Amino acid sequence: MKIKHVKVENFRLLRDVELGLEDRTTLIVGRNNSGKTSIAEIFRRLLSDKALNFRLEDFSLGCHEKFWTAFEAVHAGISAPDVLGLLPYIRITLDIAYDVDAPDLGPLSDCIIDLNPDCSFARVVLNYGPRSTAADVLFADLPAPEADIAAVRAALFRVLGNRIPAAYCSSLEAVDPNDGTNRKAMELKILTALVQGGFINAQRGLDDDTKRERDVLGKVVEVLFQSALNDPVDHEKRTIAEQLKVAVEDIQSDLHADFNTKLTSLLPTFDLFGYPGLPDPGLITETSFDVEKLLSDHTKVRYAGKNGVTLPETYNGLGVRNLVYMLFQLLRFFREYQATPTAAGVHLIFIEEPEAHLHPQMQEVFIRQLDQITNVFAAQLNENRPWPVQFVVTTHSPHMANEARFETLRYFLSVADGDGLRRSEIKDLRKGMGDAPVPDRDFLHQYLTLTRCDLFFADKAVLIEGTSERLLLPAMIRETDTAAVGEPKLGSQYLTVMEVGGAYAHRFFDLLTFLELRTLIITDIDAVRPNDKKKRVAVPVADGQFTSNGCLKAWFGEDVSPADLLIKTPDDKIANGRRLAYQIPEVDGGACGRSFEDAFILANPALFELGEGDQAALAYDLAAGQKKSTFALELAIEKTVWNVPRYIDEGLRWLAHDNPAPAAQPETIAVEIVAEAVDVDIDVDEVLDHA
Numbered sequence: 028m029k030i031k032h033v034k035v036e037n038f039r040l041l042r043d044v045e046l047g048l049e050d051r052t053t054l055i056v057g058r059n060n061s062g063k064t065s066i067a068e069i070f071r072r073l074l075s076d077k078a079l080n081f082r083l084e085d086f087s088l089g090c091h092e093k094f095w096t097a098f099e100a101v102h103a104g105i106s107a108p109d110v111l112g113l114l115p116y117i118r119i120t121l122d123i124a125y126d127v128d129a130p131d132l133g134p135l136s137d138c139i140i141d142l143n144p145d146c147s148f149a150r151v152v153l154n155y156g157p158r159s160t161a162a163d164v165l166f167a168d169l170p171a172p173e174a175d176i177a178a179v180r181a182a183l184f185r186v187l188g189n190r191i192p193a194a195y196c197s198s199l200e201a202v203d204p205n206d207g208t209n210r211k212a213m214e215l216k217i218l219t220a221l222v223q224g225g226f227i228n229a230q231r232g233l234d235d236d237t238k239r240e241r242d243v244l245g246k247v248v249e250v251l252f253q254s255a256l257n258d259p260v261d262h263e264k265r266t267i268a269e270q271l272k273v274a275v276e277d278i279q280s281d282l283h284a285d286f287n288t289k290l291t292s293l294l295p296t297f298d299l300f301g302y303p304g305l306p307d308p309g310l311i312t313e314t315s316f317d318v319e320k321l322l323s324d325h326t327k328v329r330y331a332g333k334n335g336v337t338l339p340e341t342y343n344g345l346g347v348r349n350l351v352y353m354l355f356q357l358l359r360f361f362r363e364y365q366a367t368p369t370a371a372g373v374h375l376i377f378i379e380e381p382e383a384h385l386h387p388q389m390q391e392v393f394i395r396q397l398d399q400i401t402n403v404f405a406a407q408l409n410e411n412r413p414w415p416v417q418f419v420v421t422t423h424s425p426h427m428a429n430e431a432r433f434e435t436l437r438y439f440l441s442v443a444d445g446d447g448l449r450r451s452e453i454k455d456l457r458k459g460m461g462d463a464p465v466p467d468r469d470f471l472h473q474y475l476t477l478t479r480c481d482l483f484f485a486d487k488a489v490l491i492e493g494t495s496e497r498l499l500l501p502a503m504i505r506e507t508d509t510a511a512v513g514e515p516k517l518g519s520q521y522l523t524v525m526e527v528g529g530a531y532a533h534r535f536f537d538l539l540t541f542l543e544l545r546t547l548i549i550t551d552i553d554a555v556r557p558n559d560k561k562k563r564v565a566v567p568v569a570d571g572q573f574t575s576n577g578c579l580k581a582w583f584g585e586d587v588s589p590a591d592l593l594i595k596t597p598d599d600k601i602a603n604g605r606r607l608a609y610q611i612p613e614v615d616g617g618a619c620g621r622s623f624e625d626a627f628i629l630a631n632p633a634l635f636e637l638g639e640g641d642q643a644a645l646a647y648d649l650a651a652g653q654k655k656s657t658f659a660l661e662l663a664i665e666k667t668v669w670n671v672p673r674y675i676d677e678g679l680r681w682l683a684h685d686n687p688a689p690a691a692q693p694e695t696i697a698v699e700i701v702a703e704a705v706d707v708d709i710d711v712d713e714v715l716d717h718a
Contacts, residue, residue: 028135028372028415030222031148032122037115039065042087042450046437047457052397052418054431056483057439058521062451063421066439067226067377069119070419073153074224074375079197079215081117081155083188089444090115091184094165098183101162102171114165116156122204123221123373124148133372134220138201140211150202153218157195164194223371225360227353229379229421345384350393353381354400361404361414374416382424390426425481433460433472438483440543460541467534474531485523487682488539488546490532495623496549497526498659503671507679517683529553533581540603547682549608549675550578551622554589567647568593568610568619582607593619597677608678618643623672624650624658630672 030048035041040062047053055063072079097113105113125132125139127147132139138149158164165187172179199218203209357376364374382390397418405414422428428436438454460468475482482488491497508516527535529550539546554571555563563575571589574580579587582602583595592609600607610626612619618641620626625646628635637645662669671679 028126028129028132029124029417030121030373030375031124032120033066034118034120035066035069036118037087037090038069038081038085038117038119039087040441040449040451041065041069042089042444044451044453045455046453047455048417048419049435049457050417051401052394052420052431052435053437054394054428054435055419055421055437055439056423056428058441058484058486059423060449061439061441062453063439064229064379065451067379067419067421070224070375070377071226073119074219074222076219079153079155080192081195083184083191086115086117087450088448089450094187095180095183097162098166098169099172101166102173107159107162110162111157111159114157114161116154118155119153120202121151121153121222122148123151125372133369134217135372137217138211138213138221140201140209141203141205143205146204148204150204151213151218151221152200152202153197153215154200155195155197161194165190219371220369221371222373222375223364223367225356225363225374225376227356227376227378227381229383349381349384350389353378353393357400358404361408361416364414364416365409372415374414376416376418378418378420380422381420382422382427387424387426390424391430394420394422394427394430423484425484428481428483429475433457433468436483438542442543454541456541460537467537470531470534471538474527481523482525482538482542482544484521485544486521487517487523488544489522489524489682490527490535490546490548490550491524492529492532492550492623493526494655495627495659497524498656498663499627500524502663502667503675504679506671507676508683510676511680511683514680515683515685517679520683529576529578532578536581536603536605539605543604545682546605547608547678548578548605549623549678550576552576552579552589552592552610552619554621565621567643568621569643571621576609579607579609597681601681606678606681608674610672611674613673618646620646620650620672622650624653624655626672626674627662627669630670634666634669 029050033046033048034044035046036043040060044062046066055066057063072081093113093115097110100110100113123135123138124147125135127144135149138151140149166183169183169186170179197215199213199215201211201213360374360376364370381393385393397420401414401416405411420427434457436456438456440452440454441449442452444450489500491500504517504522508518525535532548532550552568552571553574553576554566554568555575556566556570556572558564563573565575568589573586573588574592579592583591583599593611610620610622613630618629620629620643625643628637628646628649629642632642635646635649637649
């Protein structure tokens with residue numbers, strides 16, 4: 028049993044989104060404030076044992092106007108049922124796939140109401156919508172909208188926050204996937220019977236604190252004890268847990284016989300207060316030990332040291348503590364699922380930003396090992412019975428994103444929703460990547476894995492050809508920003524730079540369009556002409572008949588010539604949020620470079636002392652004798668005063684504007700890193716506080 032599809036409507040940034048989940052691990056990537064946290068929060072609400080309620084702030088800002096529309100409808104005399112249809116709602120739709128040949132589907136059986144033998148999933152819909160009396164509750168004691176509209180609107184939204192809980196309620200239905208009119212009301216508790224949740228939050232309380240220990244890891248011990256006490260499979264662990272419980276009961280008996288006798292002797296008699304006629308009730312003390320309290324309040328996980336000295340968890344690095352904490356939490360979730368008598372059919376675990384404090388290699392290992400962790404738990408702790416877990420991982424790490432296959436990625440994008448509002452849009456790479464063929468998809472995955480680019484997290488991108496551009500681009504951006512008075516500055520924007528070469532840039536077109544990422548592609552004309560042997564060789568632009576640049580040929584056609592390229596307008600170089608930047612003359616009709624190096628020389632003739640003659644030919648010959656890295660480093664470090672070539676300057680200015688674009692095994696890791704000792708630390712003052 029797996030959750031195959033989720034649809035969320037009107038929850039925060041998730042105005043109307045659909046999310047497909049992988050059978051095991053789904054990786055959610057995207058820029059900041061694109062809705063990644065909202066998807067975890069909606070499931071945290073759904074799968075909580077607490078009553079399901081939402082606040083006004085939880086409704087998407089884009090649907091707030093519906094409250095005002097409904098308010099106007101009430102005063103226009105519209106019928107109550109029609110007014111209810113105008114009010115906004117929050118709705119979550121879950122499609123849960125199942126095996127049609129399974130002997131027992133548990134509580135999901137009640138949700139399967141279709142008669143289609145080819146349908147292998149059930150649909151449940153949770154709706155947070157208005158009660159029948161919602162209009163009366165929401166709009167009571169408010170003046171008519173014909174009055175001061177601005178004041179009335181402000182008054183309406185001021186009171187809505189307090190009135191929504193009384194005006195709205197939650198309901199759950201099973202819906203026929205083949206016929207939306209075929210519905211069956213369900214109790215809300217069926218949802219947690221179907222899906223069990225687990226959440227590892229982004230804020231994990233692992234900060235260093237030298238004044239007070241924060242035993243985050245030790246809090247997991249209580250859960251592990253409880254799951255061991257109820258373990259239906261591992262008799263040895265259950266026996267150990269029972270022995271621990273008996274040990275605490277023995278301590279309790281000793282306390283009552285010895286500790287409490289002495290403690291009672293410290294109590295005063297009533298004679299001390301001068302009331303001889305008041306009978307002494309014979310007060311005694313009783314100190315009780317609860318094994319759960321002992322574990323949660325007095326047990327700490329510590330690291331093994333020397334000479335019997337153990338080290339507190341705060342003495343280890345934040346990265347190691349974060350990894351150990353996540354591994355402990357995964358074990359805890361597994362144990363909780365295992366110890367539940369009637370376990371849910373799906374265990375959905377959200378892991379937010381696992382990369383916190385982890386170095387890049389550890390990030391890659393973690394995301395790679397999630398599946399193996401699951402398999403090890405099932406094999407070693409559950410007699411090879413599968414753990415029906417699905418992981419949803421949200422991350423800002425390019426190392427994790429590039430380690431995962433494209434098919435597992437869900438890209439969250441924040442787009443305009445009118446009136447200055449934003450909403451989330453989810454791009455599902457399993458469904459495709461525009462018209463990108465499979466070879467290009469494989470190439471991109473391999474390339475991104477090697478280069479660790481952060482296309483999935485940047486606001487804008489620059490694709491460049493080689494070493495010279497890569498080394499000098501930061502300085503060129505600074506120069507362009509300095510000269511762009513009153514214009515947007517690229518240096519203050521979230522930019523990623525990728526070195527892709529002229530032969531590969533076009534293979535990124537479909538991905539860039541799919542991501543709606545505004546991108547500048549800096550490339551070379553690469554003029555060539557056939558020699559006597561009909562082999563195309565490099566020549567200055569004025570002598571060229573063709574271009575050898577794959578990106579330019581993919582953009583303008585295979586037979587495009589350098590002469591054709593020089594007469595292209597800026598609009599010809601823009602498509603789908605991408606812009607080409609290739610060599611053009613520094614002044615109209617002037618000499619044009621073939622590559623970055625000779626174009627740079629032509630932009631700075633005084634710096635290179637070209638002398639008299641054909642400037643393009645002189646620059647071409649001078650550039651041919653340059654080693655690219657030496658050329659760029661000298662300009663970046665020693666000769667730092669120069670002009671940015673015109674074609675790059677124009678491209679960077681365009682990009683600056685904000686126009687929207689249409690290895691080790693898991694158990695080995697634990698053994699190597701978690702060399703801990705469990706230390707029960709009892710403070711007599713704390714015991715007396717609880718007596």
